[in-house]
Amino acid sequence: MTVAPQHSAVQVRVNEGVLWVAGEAYPLRNISHVGQRRLEVDKKAAWKKFIVRTLILLVFGSFMAAGGGTPGTLIWLAVEALLVWRLVNALGKPTLYGLVLNTSGTQRDAVWSTDPAEIEHLVIEITKAIGHPDIAQVTYNVQHAVQGDLIQQYGAGSVGKATHNGSGNIVAS
Numbered sequence: 001m002t003v004a005p006q007h008s009a010v011q012v013r014v015n016e017g018v019l020w021v022a023g024e025a026y027p028l029r030n031i032s033h034v035g036q037r038r039l040e041v042d043k044k045a046a047w048k049k050f051i052v053r054t055l056i057l058l059v060f061g062s063f064m065a066a067g068g069g070t071p072g073t074l075i076w077l078a079v080e081a082l083l084v085w086r087l088v089n090a091l092g093k094p095t096l097y098g099l100v101l102n103t104s105g106t107q108r109d110a111v112w113s114t115d116p117a118e119i120e121h122l123v124i125e126i127t128k129a130i131g132h133p134d135i136a137q138v139t140y141n142v143q144h145a146v147q148g149d150l151i152q153q154y155g156a157g158s159v160g161k162a163t164h165n166g167s168g169n170i171v172a173s
Helices: 043-091 116-131
Strands: 006-015 018-021 024-027 031-039 096-103 106-113 138-152 161-164
Touching: 006 106, 006 116, 024 096, 024 106, 031 106, 031 116, 096 116, 106 116, 106 138, 116 138
Parallel strands: none
Antiparallel strands: 006 018, 006 138, 018 024, 031 096, 096 106, 138 161
Protein backbone atom coordinates (compact mmCIF):
# COMPACT_ATOMS: atom_id res chain seq x y z
CA MET A 1 0.00 0.00 0.00
CA THR A 2 1.43 3.37 -1.02
CA VAL A 3 0.92 6.47 1.05
CA ALA A 4 -0.69 9.20 -1.05
CA PRO A 5 1.10 12.54 -1.05
CA GLN A 6 -0.29 15.32 1.10
CA HIS A 7 -1.51 18.11 -1.13
CA SER A 8 -1.92 21.69 -0.11
CA ALA A 9 -2.85 24.80 -2.03
CA VAL A 10 -0.08 27.32 -2.64
CA GLN A 11 -1.01 30.73 -3.96
CA VAL A 12 1.22 32.15 -6.71
CA ARG A 13 0.54 35.72 -7.72
CA VAL A 14 2.10 38.51 -9.73
CA ASN A 15 1.37 41.98 -8.46
CA GLU A 16 3.15 45.31 -8.97
CA GLY A 17 6.21 43.74 -10.59
CA VAL A 18 6.71 41.08 -7.90
CA LEU A 19 6.13 37.33 -8.12
CA TRP A 20 4.82 35.95 -4.83
CA VAL A 21 4.99 32.21 -4.15
CA ALA A 22 3.28 31.67 -0.81
CA GLY A 23 5.27 34.06 1.42
CA GLU A 24 8.35 34.36 -0.81
CA ALA A 25 8.83 37.39 -3.07
CA TYR A 26 10.76 37.45 -6.36
CA PRO A 27 11.02 40.83 -8.15
CA LEU A 28 10.22 40.13 -11.81
CA ARG A 29 13.15 42.24 -13.00
CA ASN A 30 15.54 39.93 -11.10
CA ILE A 31 14.25 36.69 -12.63
CA SER A 32 16.61 35.61 -15.41
CA HIS A 33 15.14 32.17 -16.15
CA VAL A 34 11.85 30.34 -15.55
CA GLY A 35 11.76 26.58 -16.03
CA GLN A 36 10.57 23.23 -14.83
CA ARG A 37 12.15 20.33 -13.00
CA ARG A 38 10.93 16.75 -12.89
CA LEU A 39 11.74 14.34 -10.06
CA GLU A 40 10.84 10.69 -10.25
CA VAL A 41 11.79 7.49 -8.48
CA ASP A 42 14.68 5.55 -10.01
CA LYS A 43 12.72 2.33 -10.44
CA LYS A 44 15.70 0.35 -11.71
CA ALA A 45 17.67 1.20 -8.55
CA ALA A 46 14.68 0.35 -6.35
CA TRP A 47 14.35 -3.08 -7.98
CA LYS A 48 18.10 -3.68 -7.70
CA LYS A 49 18.06 -2.82 -4.00
CA PHE A 50 15.10 -5.15 -3.46
CA ILE A 51 16.73 -8.07 -5.31
CA VAL A 52 20.05 -7.70 -3.47
CA ARG A 53 18.32 -7.55 -0.09
CA THR A 54 16.12 -10.53 -0.96
CA LEU A 55 19.16 -12.60 -1.98
CA ILE A 56 20.92 -11.71 1.28
CA LEU A 57 17.77 -12.62 3.18
CA LEU A 58 17.55 -15.96 1.36
CA VAL A 59 21.10 -16.86 2.40
CA PHE A 60 20.79 -15.85 6.04
CA GLY A 61 17.10 -16.66 6.30
CA SER A 62 17.62 -20.26 5.23
CA PHE A 63 20.00 -20.78 8.17
CA MET A 64 17.63 -19.00 10.51
CA ALA A 65 14.63 -21.01 9.30
CA ALA A 66 16.55 -24.31 9.54
CA GLY A 67 17.87 -23.59 13.03
CA GLY A 68 14.91 -21.66 14.40
CA GLY A 69 12.08 -23.86 13.20
CA THR A 70 8.67 -22.25 12.91
CA PRO A 71 9.60 -18.95 14.67
CA GLY A 72 12.64 -18.60 12.39
CA THR A 73 10.48 -19.18 9.31
CA LEU A 74 7.91 -16.63 10.50
CA ILE A 75 10.65 -14.04 11.07
CA TRP A 76 12.04 -14.74 7.60
CA LEU A 77 8.58 -14.30 6.03
CA ALA A 78 7.97 -11.08 7.99
CA VAL A 79 11.27 -9.58 6.82
CA GLU A 80 10.53 -10.54 3.20
CA ALA A 81 7.06 -8.98 3.50
CA LEU A 82 8.71 -5.80 4.77
CA LEU A 83 11.06 -5.77 1.76
CA VAL A 84 8.11 -6.20 -0.62
CA TRP A 85 6.19 -3.41 1.14
CA ARG A 86 9.19 -1.05 0.85
CA LEU A 87 9.53 -1.85 -2.87
CA VAL A 88 5.84 -1.21 -3.55
CA ASN A 89 6.01 2.01 -1.52
CA ALA A 90 9.06 3.24 -3.47
CA LEU A 91 7.58 2.37 -6.87
CA GLY A 92 4.28 4.05 -5.98
CA LYS A 93 5.73 7.49 -5.25
CA PRO A 94 4.39 10.08 -7.70
CA THR A 95 6.49 12.10 -10.11
CA LEU A 96 6.96 15.66 -8.88
CA TYR A 97 7.10 18.73 -11.09
CA GLY A 98 8.79 21.88 -9.88
CA LEU A 99 8.80 25.53 -10.88
CA VAL A 100 12.43 26.67 -11.07
CA LEU A 101 13.40 30.34 -10.95
CA ASN A 102 16.88 31.75 -11.50
CA THR A 103 17.46 35.07 -9.78
CA SER A 104 20.84 36.80 -9.61
CA GLY A 105 22.65 33.57 -10.49
CA THR A 106 20.82 31.54 -7.85
CA GLN A 107 18.45 28.76 -8.81
CA ARG A 108 15.42 28.32 -6.57
CA ASP A 109 12.76 25.64 -6.60
CA ALA A 110 9.74 27.83 -6.01
CA VAL A 111 6.86 25.33 -5.84
CA TRP A 112 6.37 21.58 -6.38
CA SER A 113 3.26 19.83 -7.66
CA THR A 114 2.13 16.36 -8.70
CA ASP A 115 0.24 17.95 -11.63
CA PRO A 116 2.52 18.91 -14.54
CA ALA A 117 -0.17 21.13 -16.10
CA GLU A 118 -0.10 23.45 -13.06
CA ILE A 119 3.64 24.00 -13.39
CA GLU A 120 3.45 24.43 -17.18
CA HIS A 121 0.75 27.06 -16.72
CA LEU A 122 2.86 28.89 -14.13
CA VAL A 123 5.90 28.95 -16.45
CA ILE A 124 3.79 30.51 -19.23
CA GLU A 125 2.12 33.08 -16.96
CA ILE A 126 5.36 34.11 -15.23
CA THR A 127 7.14 34.44 -18.58
CA LYS A 128 4.32 36.72 -19.80
CA ALA A 129 4.57 38.75 -16.59
CA ILE A 130 8.34 39.18 -17.00
CA GLY A 131 7.69 40.65 -20.45
CA HIS A 132 5.16 43.11 -19.02
CA PRO A 133 6.04 43.57 -15.32
CA ASP A 134 4.09 46.80 -14.78
CA ILE A 135 0.72 45.67 -16.11
CA ALA A 136 0.63 41.97 -15.28
CA GLN A 137 -1.53 40.95 -12.34
CA VAL A 138 -2.22 37.26 -12.02
CA THR A 139 -3.28 35.02 -9.15
CA TYR A 140 -3.04 31.25 -9.49
CA ASN A 141 -3.65 28.60 -6.85
CA VAL A 142 -1.50 25.48 -7.20
CA GLN A 143 -3.98 22.91 -5.91
CA HIS A 144 -1.64 19.90 -6.06
CA ALA A 145 1.34 21.40 -4.24
CA VAL A 146 3.17 18.77 -2.25
CA GLN A 147 4.48 18.83 1.27
CA GLY A 148 6.03 16.46 3.76
CA ASP A 149 8.53 13.62 3.26
CA LEU A 150 7.85 12.71 -0.35
CA ILE A 151 11.16 12.10 -2.03
CA GLN A 152 13.20 8.96 -1.48
CA GLN A 153 16.32 9.05 -3.61
CA TYR A 154 18.19 5.88 -4.51
CA GLY A 155 21.66 5.19 -5.80
CA ALA A 156 24.93 7.09 -5.68
CA GLY A 157 24.68 10.51 -4.08
CA SER A 158 21.51 9.63 -2.20
CA VAL A 159 20.48 12.11 0.45
CA GLY A 160 17.79 9.86 1.88
CA LYS A 161 14.48 11.53 2.54
CA ALA A 162 13.89 15.12 1.61
CA THR A 163 11.38 17.34 3.35
CA HIS A 164 9.29 19.91 1.53
CA ASN A 165 6.49 22.22 2.61
CA GLY A 166 5.03 23.01 -0.83
CA SER A 167 7.10 26.08 -1.69
CA GLY A 168 10.81 26.84 -1.64
CA ASN A 169 13.75 24.45 -1.94
CA ILE A 170 13.73 20.85 -0.79
CA VAL A 171 15.75 20.28 2.38
CA ALA A 172 17.61 16.99 2.93
CA SER A 173 17.04 15.42 6.31
